[in-house]
Amino acid sequence: MEQAHTNNTAHSSFFRREYIYKGFERFWHWTQALLIVFLMITGFEIHGSFSLLGYEEAVLFHDIAAWALIILIIFTIFWHFATGEWKQYIPSAKFLKEQFKYYISGIFKGAPHPTKKTSYNKFNPLQRLTYLGLKLFIMPAQIITGILYMFYMYPKSIVQIGGLELVAVTHTLLAFMLITFLIVHLYLLTTNEHPSESVKAMITGWEEIEVEQEQLHKEHMRDAIDKSAAGYYRLDKNGIFIDVNKSWLSMYKYEKNEDIIGKHFSVSRSGEHVEILNSLIKRALNGEHIKGTKVQRQCADGSVGFHTLSMNPTYDEKNEIVGAEGFILDITNEKNT
Numbered sequence: 001m002e003q004a005h006t007n008n009t010a011h012s013s014f015f016r017r018e019y020i021y022k023g024f025e026r027f028w029h030w031t032q033a034l035l036i037v038f039l040m041i042t043g044f045e046i047h048g049s050f051s052l053l054g055y056e057e058a059v060l061f062h063d064i065a066a067w068a069l070i071i072l073i074i075f076t077i078f079w080h081f082a083t084g085e086w087k088q089y090i091p092s093a094k095f096l097k098e099q100f101k102y103y104i105s106g107i108f109k110g111a112p113h114p115t116k117k118t119s120y121n122k123f124n125p126l127q128r129l130t131y132l133g134l135k136l137f138i139m140p141a142q143i144i145t146g147i148l149y150m151f152y153m154y155p156k157s158i159v160q161i162g163g164l165e166l167v168a169v170t171h172t173l174l175a176f177m178l179i180t181f182l183i184v185h186l187y188l189l190t191t192n193e194h195p196s197e198s199v200k201a202m203i204t205g206w207e208e209i210e211v212e213q214e215q216l217h218k219e220h221m222r223d224a225i226d227k228s229a230a231g232y233y234r235l236d237k238n239g240i241f242i243d244v245n246k247s248w249l250s251m252y253k254y255e256k257n258e259d260i261i262g263k264h265f266s267v268s269r270s271g272e273h274v275e276i277l278n279s280l281i282k283r284a285l286n287g288e289h290i291k292g293t294k295v296q297r298q299c300a301d302g303s304v305g306f307h308t309l310s311m312n313p314t315y316d317e318k319n320e321i322v323g324a325e326g327f328i329l330d331i332t333n334e335k336n337t
């Protein structure tokens with residue numbers, strides 16, 4: 001995901017290149033955009049708004065582009081479900097109000113964007129809602145009225161019962177809605193800090209993403225923990241494992257995280273050593289910082305090992321203690337010699 005590294009900016013945030021849009025997604029976006037613009041032009045020529053290709057040609061090209069769009073949409077639906085990307089469109093109430101307020105007032109005062117883009121969360125809540133509306137209502141309705149329009153010429157079609165007028169008016173109305181969407185879509189693009197970067201991202205897939213220093217720090221810490229030779233563990237208030245690193249797993253002879261996450265700390269000790277660890281945890285939950293205590297562990301395969309252990313309380317945003325974490329260093333060999 002992460003490619004080049006960081007370059008500093010004034011507000012203790014950094015820019016980092018991230019892969020946001022996948023190949024098919026970019027192909028689909030630009031092909032759909034071209035087809036819709038082309039359908040708009042030929043459609044409004046059919047409507048009689050202007051004369052460019054001639055009525056007969058406009059109808060022919062409108063039909064061809066319409067089928068191309070339908071095929072593209074079928075493939076895109078499959079792609080969204082096969083890759084799980086459909087989840088990007090689930091409407092989220094979180095930040096919706098902030099995003100809305102940003103567009104109606106904050107944006108004019110130079111306020112910061114209320115939400116951040118990531119490859120996992122590439123749309124802001126307002127985008128989610130408008131794209132979902134487009135995909136679930138406007139495009140399907142446009143396709144349905146378009147197909148009804150196409151088959152009007154066949155005798156006894158349902159359109160003839162309902163009347164072509166209704167189909168034509170609805171199709172044209174939806175065309176205006178699509179034009180509105182396109183204008184808003186392009187306007188919102190210009191409100192990005194670097195609009196040309198956003199366009200480039202939709203072409204290359206990569207975008208410069210702003211990362212807060214704090215977020216970066218957390219990621220670096222996580223990285224250091226993952227690569228550390230020391231074992232790392234984190235427990236919640238009830239003594240349940242909520243995080244361990246690779247070194248911890250190997251010292252305890254577990255294969256994968258899932259084998260230990262969610263379990264009580266007592267599985268990592270035997271006999272009186274359960275009580276020793278229990279009292280250490282109690283002290284940490286009371287705010288004490290425990291350094292370098294030698295302890296005995298019970299490994300997954302039933303064998304025992306020795307390590308030194310540090311334990312510190314962990315805090316939530318309100319500065320309340322919510323658990324304990326620390327590092328362990330293996331001393332089994334020292335003990336055995």
Ligand code: HEM
Pocket residue numbers: 036039040042043044046047048059062063065066067069070142143145146147149150168169171172174175176178179
């Ligand atoms: C896959 C989707 C679509 C299908 C199947 C479709 C089909 C059709 C058909 C069959 C006609 C009538 C042509 C005739 O008079 O023989 C038509 C007209 C039209 N289409 Fe589409 N179309 C689609 C998408 C679009 C899109 C995306 C737009 C614009 C954004 C659009 C705008 C129009 C307009 C403005 C007319 C003229 C309506 C009128 O005044 O009667 N269409 N379309």
